[in-house]
Amino acid sequence: MEFVSCRDVYAETLISLGKENQNIVVLDADLAKSTRTFKFGRVFPERFFDLGVAEQNMIGVAAGLAASGKIAFASSFAMFASGRAWEQIRNTVAYSNLNVKIFVTHGGISVGGDGSSHQSLEDIALMRVLPQMRVIAPLDGYETEKAVRLAAGEPGPFYIRVSREKTPQLTRKEDKFVLGKSCLLRSGTDTAIIAYGLMIPKALEAGEILSKEGISARVINMSSIKPIDEEAVLAAAEETGVIVTAEEHSVIGGMGSAVAELLSEKNPVPVIRVGTLDRFGQSGTAKELFAEYGLLAADIAAAVKKGLSLKNKQ
Numbered sequence: 001m002e003f004v005s006c007r008d009v010y011a012e013t014l015i016s017l018g019k020e021n022q023n024i025v026v027l028d029a030d031l032a033k034s035t036r037t038f039k040f041g042r043v044f045p046e047r048f049f050d051l052g053v054a055e056q057n058m059i060g061v062a063a064g065l066a067a068s069g070k071i072a073f074a075s076s077f078a079m080f081a082s083g084r085a086w087e088q089i090r091n092t093v094a095y096s097n098l099n100v101k102i103f104v105t106h107g108g109i110s111v112g113g114d115g116s117s118h119q120s121l122e123d124i125a126l127m128r129v130l131p132q133m134r135v136i137a138p139l140d141g142y143e144t145e146k147a148v149r150l151a152a153g154e155p156g157p158f159y160i161r162v163s164r165e166k167t168p169q170l171t172r173k174e175d176k177f178v179l180g181k182s183c184l185l186r187s188g189t190d191t192a193i194i195a196y197g198l199m200i201p202k203a204l205e206a207g208e209i210l211s212k213e214g215i216s217a218r219v220i221n222m223s224s225i226k227p228i229d230e231e232a233v234l235a236a237a238e239e240t241g242v243i244v245t246a247e248e249h250s251v252i253g254g255m256g257s258a259v260a261e262l263l264s265e266k267n268p269v270p271v272i273r274v275g276t277l278d279r280f281g282q283s284g285t286a287k288e289l290f291a292e293y294g295l296l297a298a299d300i301a302a303a304v305k306k307g308l309s310l311k312n313k314q
Contacts, residue, residue: 002169004141006162007105011036013148014073018044024152025065027051027074029058034164035075035105055080059088059100066098071152077111078104078120078161086126093157094130101151102127107137107161108248109276109293110198110286119281125253127159128226134179135226137161137196137255140169143223146177154179163198163248165286170200170221180227188218191304192236194259195246196223199274202290203246205297210304217304225255230266233259237269242307244272246300251275270310272303 018024018040027049032038041048051058055076062072074081081104082089093100104123111118127135136151136158138144144162151158170185185200186207195203200221207217218240220232237243243263245256256273263271276293290296 082123206300
């Protein structure tokens with residue numbers, strides 16, 4: 001299986017967009033090497049702005065450029081862009097519905113050795129609560145390219161999150177990427193596992209584990225977190241009766257919360273959320289941390305069995 005760096009795909013897509021549209025500008029906050037935006041700067045130095053360790057200022061400058069007619073892509077680590085600059089994103093970008101696209105890397109706990117200060121487990125919650133903000137977590141390289149292009153062509157703010165780790169290429173170049181729509185990766189009738197990002201390979205592995213025990217698990221890639229694919233979620237609930245969500249994020253306020261909120265109002269069924277349980281991160285390898293925080297395929301499979309036991313009691 002091919003593994004790709006979504007960060008590198010982001011940079012390549014920015015360069016391609018920059019050649020197509022002179023209004024594309026890119027900003028960073030002293031992390032251009034890690035986010036890969038330095039590559040855009042090499043090609044278009046007059047349209048690249050490194051604001052230093054000043055994320056709030058970066059968002060303010062991006063807002064000003066957007067208000068002047070530019071399409072501004074602002075990048076940093078997920079922890080710093082969402083946390084340090086949240087007030088600027090809320091009051092300057094989202095409130096004014098400006099054309100600022102916040103693309104973050106190093107999302108989730110897979111940042112590993114960088115430790116809790118760099119492991120963003122709250123960013124999806126912080127962004128999806130903002131009116132007018134669209135939130136996307138692409139699965140792989142193809143989805144990253146399509147999400148960036150979609151954001152560039154759609155007016156208003158976006159928050160796009162990828163991991164530091166390379167990801168398996170699970171979608172095809174010809175697949176469509178539509179805001180507010182999910183992608184079915186595995187069919188199943190007993191339960192539905194809804195995930196995104198690095199949790200998708202683990203969800204697919206969980207599906208294999210469960211199939212050996214006679215449990216048919218559907219796997220849905222929910223890379224569009226806001227707006228979420230309500231139709232797919234409701235259909236999964238109606239057709240399977242049990243939903244498990246899996247994400248590299250806190251169970252509080254993330255995609256799992258969005259699913260639970262929807263189903264609690266429109267079709268209450270057992271929903272089990274796999275994610276970090278009201279904890280900060282810590283240093284360790286990505287493999288060690290996924291095990292420590294219960295984010296392995298076996299944990300997803302166990303959550304499915306818990307959901308099925310609840311379903312059988314109804």
